Amino acid sequence: MTDVTVTPADARAGSVSAPVLAVRDLSITFPPSRRGERGLEVLDGLDLAMGDGEFVAVLGPSGCGKSTLLRALGGLLDPRARVTGEIAVPRDASGRRATAWMPQRDGLLPWRRALPNAMVGAIAAGVPRERALPRARRLFDEFGLGGFERAWPHELSGGMRQRLALLRTCLAERPVLLLDEPFGGLDPVTRRRMNAWLASVRLTERAADATALDAEEPAAAGSGVVLVTHDIDEAMMLADRIVVLSDRPGRVVHESRARSGDRYDRDTLLAALDC
Numbered sequence: 001m002t003d004v005t006v007t008p009a010d011a012r013a014g015s016v017s018a019p020v021l022a023v024r025d026l027s028i029t030f031p032p033s034r035r036g037e038r039g040l041e042v043l044d045g046l047d048l049a050m051g052d053g054e055f056v057a058v059l060g061p062s063g064c065g066k067s068t069l070l071r072a073l074g075g076l077l078d079p080r081a082r083v084t085g086e087i088a089v090p091r092d093a094s095g096r097r098a099t100a101w102m103p104q105r106d107g108l109l110p111w112r113r114a115l116p117n118a119m120v121g122a123i124a125a126g127v128p129r130e131r132a133l134p135r136a137r138r139l140f141d142e143f144g145l146g147g148f149e150r151a152w153p154h155e156l157s158g159g160m161r162q163r164l165a166l167l168r169t170c171l172a173e174r175p176v177l178l179l180d181e182p183f184g185g186l187d188p189v190t191r192r193r194m195n196a197w198l199a200s201v202r203l204t205e206r207a208a209d210a211t212a213l214d215a216e217e218p219a220a221a222g223s224g225v226v227l228v229t230h231d232i233d234e235a236m237m238l239a240d241r242i243v244v245l246s247d248r249p250g251r252v253v254h255e256s257r258a259r260s261g262d263r264y265d266r267d268t269l270l271a272a273l274d275c
């Protein structure tokens with residue numbers, strides 16, 4: 001696999017002229033678990049690109065390889081996987097991937113209160129405490145968690161826990177956020193509320209903030225969000241662009257872009273999901 005930093009000259013994939021992140025002809029196969037079995041081909045020749053400031057949703061049926069794609073973007077793929085094709089993600093001045101990954105399960109530490117739990121994201125990413133702490137306090141208010149800084153995780157509702165997990169991801173100050181079904185474990189009503197909230201906090205701007213904050217180590221150009229989901233309404237509510245994957249092995253079967261004032265055509269997306 002070639003893993004390179006994107007430059008505008010690399011722009012090729014899809015309809016994005018100067019992608020911040022690009023995947024080209026990506027195929028991923030997991031090795032057989034027993035002798036005599038064939039390996040599991042999960043992605044097959046997938047192309048994907050994300051423009052600067054874009055929120056891209058990757059929609060597809062269960063098991064088509066969405067999480068595998070996100071892990072590959074974040075450099076978190078099972079090392080036994082056989083990977084061909086190219087993944088180009090932005091990197092900071094020290095060569096680290098400029099991505100932060102939020103898994104479906106919140107992963108909050110039960111023995112830490114909410115604020116120290118959130119700070120784990122910053123500490124793990126090497127963000128200085130004196131910079132992360134004031135930002136954390138500000139984001140607690142913006143994320144509707146003001147006043148809960150000293151709460152234990154078990155004292156928070158499911159929606160609050162997910163917002164805290166997202167806040168922790170934002171504190172890592174990586175300009176590309178990779179979100180894996182962030183509200184997948186919530187009941188439908190709370191999930192819808194969380195989506196409305198997420199649409200209102202303009203997450204792509206939060207990600208861009210991270211680039212600005214990182215100005216001493218000028219990173220990677222560009223920012224954005226990649227969300228994987230199998231919820232068509234979530235994708236339509238949040239994304240600037242929706243990429244639909246086929247059943248496994250996943251490949252792109254459809255792409256729709258929301259232009260200002262326009263809405264997505266739900267029937268077209270449903271038809272693509274049925275392919």
Ligand SMILES: Nc1ncnc2c1ncn2[C@@H]1O[C@H](COP(=O)(O)OP(=O)(O)OP(=O)(O)O)[C@@H](O)[C@H]1O
Binds near residue numbers: 061065066230
């Ligand atoms: N480390 C691994 N080793 C072997 N197989 C794996 C590994 N990780 C994932 N798989 C398999 O790859 C396939 C795709 O998994 P993945 O989690 O990427 O799908 P998904 O589209 O995110 O599914 P869902 O929407 O249900 O979360 C599944 O069949 C899964 O069992």
